[in-house]
Amino acid sequence: MLIVIFVAVLWYGGLFFQSFFLHRYAAHQVFTMSKTMERITFVLTWIFQGPSYLSAYGYGIMHRMHHAYTDTEKDPHSPSHDANLFAMMWKTKTIYQDINTQRIEIDQRFTKNVPQWKGFDLFASSRFSRLLWIAAYILFFVFFVTSWWQWLLLPVTFLMAPIHGVIINWFGHIYGYANYTMKNTSKNLFRFDFLMMGEGYHNNHHKHASSANFGVKWYEIDITYLIIKLLDATGFIRLKPIAIK
Template sequence: MFSTHKVNERIFHLLTFICQGSSFLNPRAYAIMHREHHAYSDTEKDPHSPYFFRDVFQMMWRTAQSYKLYEKRLKEPDAQFKGNYPEWRLLDYWGSTYTSRILFGVFYVVFYIFFATHWWMFLLLPIHFMMGPIHGAIVNWCGHKYGYSNFDNGDKSKNSTPFDLLMLGELFQNNHHKRPNNANFAAKWFEFDPVYPVMKFMHWIRLIKLREAYI
């Protein structure tokens, strides 16, 4: 979708680790799985299609198993899925350790102890612990089961809602599968991707460079 300077790439990589925290995803492993998902969308080779599992929990368990194989480099992807993803071996290794995830979890709990103003706020902690898997479950389950389609992509991808504020545009799965290199996940006049204006601004200040065809 965009290119950026290597220094910026490192900064984004570090900030991703900090912000994802306990649910940090190795960019290489995620990129490979995402490419497989697009190439084999809603077929048996799709790493997380909802149409081959009884429920969302089974789908995410299989997704986690596939992810671990690539994260631990126990499986080599097909050649077409290799390359052009950021790698930072030390950070990626540390961010995937149980020690890192537990330390982030402890930090979240301590933060709540000091700053939560009501007891019910502590019920939000599981979301902080598991934000990555929760987000992935919603996007991959709902984005291929519920909603409407603008394009015939030969799969079951859907746009779950025309205003995707909570998932930050990720639930425009039908649009995204049609135009995977477009930074704007919205396609029709009534759809809105809240992340696209941010990326346009980053392009304007030359922090990133969007593909010319999709500016």
């Protein structure tokens, strides 16, 4: 049971910081935070994403490119132009690494105000850091596994961020329903997004990219947005007026 709880904490913890920090803050900047709070959030993102840590800089730029080029050949990840989800994710990984290592030239409109902490990202994205997390996870499993099937969850802990990305960027453009007719294939995966904490309302998000709340219908409860509202009310962050809906 402890293994299942551990995996659930990593799943929802890593997902929250990907949605809250990398997506809504770094890419869309729907709220502001102090430099101290930003640095704390960098560290918390590393702690919860572990071996699959994503930099705010690489993620933020790549996601802005996704919105600008959705479902075109320039889209960093699109089921419309990739043979399968593995091909899409491999291309995504390559573009992400090219952005972080500055191997490709990026239009300035995609880099404006994207948070970056070069020194920390260099460590958190290093092979040493990733292997350290993997070793820690393996040790945790060695001590607390109580049944053979729990070992099947171990690879999931190594690949949390890519799995989250596949669910939204592949399945979120193929399956589900749409509240808005748009010139892209974005879908809402769930009517109540219990699995992706609001990220699954992908069609809504493509329609209202500057909104902090991805839910539109009464039953589309955006759990990440509720936490954002709490953090705003307690003064840890400040929602921008245009992002409040």
